[in-house]
Amino acid sequence: MKAPPFEYARATSLAEACELLRRYGDEAKLIAGGQSLVPMMAMRLLRPAWLIDINEIAALKFVAVESEVVRTGACARQAVLERDATIGVRMPLLKQALAWVGHVQTRNRGTAGGSLAHADPSAELPLVAQVLGAGMLLRSAKGARKIAAEEFFTGPMSTAMAPDECLEEVHWPLWQERRTGSEFTELSARHGDFAMVSAAAQIALDSEGRCVRAALGLGGVGITPLAFPGLTARLVGTRLGENDFEQLAREAAAQCDPGSDLHASAAYRRHVAGVLAARALRAAHGRAESVQ
Amino acid sequence: MTETLNAITVEVNGVPRTARVPARLSLVDWLRDELRLTGTHVGCEHGVCGACSILLDGEPIRSCLLYAVQADGHRVTTVEGLAQPDGSLSVLQDSFCEAHGLQCGYCTSGLLIAAQALLDANPHPSDAQIREAIGGNLCRCTGYQQVVEAIRLAAERGAGKITP
Structure with missing residues (x-):
């Protein structure tokens, strides 16, 4: 063992989960899919005295596509979201990102909520949450509160959740613009491995082809997944072309603060961040344009 | 310290099995060391290699990333459960032999589970779908080509749905 x-x-x-968390506090860890937690315990990086299993709570497994938001229960499996036909149509960025998350066997067990709560800065789903500005509904024995992704992610494997709080729901905002396109891409040694760098983009156009809304994010190049609302706001009202994608990608990459490790140097990661950001913007724009 | 033992009942290959297990015992260790179902292999023990793949309620997962206590009340199918009731090889297993889809055999039980789950859900997969389905299973011998051929052969032979 x-x-x-x-x-x-x-x-x-x-x-019951909240009551157990109230009782054991930071002595306890919640286990959802366990695809990150169990390896960390196997390596003895974590030694919780109590493991509170939330996998049997049926109420945490729902997927509800509403008019302005997709609500997912914290314990909804990644494979369930990936197979959900409505999510594929209404929120393709989430489906595109899920294709990069681990493998069939890990997505069958892994949950979207667990990935967000784990908050690995190179993970795909936290990046989608950051780019779309998802909301996290947190529950404790004292009550509930909702916070936005930008406040939720506080550092590597760190979130604003208190030790007695459980992620209950994730609210993924749906863009209403008909001509919306998105793209998720990343670089890793092998497909399914941890990303060295990942990029996500979503762009909405009006009937004349002018940008009405744009979002860009980069993963693996900072202590949290990064979004660039200040940069993408400049695109609104213009017709986008290759120069815009290149320029924006360069500026976003310059704002990154990647680390160096065995797999890639900081300089290489920053370079790749620029390349992937431009690719994601270009592909998202192309998809938006193809919607008539 | 003495560890708390948790009572579990798990349906393994169609048979209810009961045990009392410490919480930290992984499902794969319980299957192998206590039930003596040693067809499921243990590779990396942290969710990278796929050798320990089993079906949990019909879906392939890694049994090193599930504690046995978490499987309480659930249904598990191991590679032993793929063979036909008389013990002879399934269509998929036979296809692995015929197409030389293995050398050392360490990854084979995990690949068989991944492939059977694919064929259960999609009886006529494309090569790309086959490769996607076995993407989480590392093999250091074959280079995967013959594994893909074996699964394709099994699909052609109608390796039907054998898991309930």
């Missing part, structure tokens, strides 16, 4: 000893509690409702 590789993990250190711990006590196991299977919560059957969110209220």
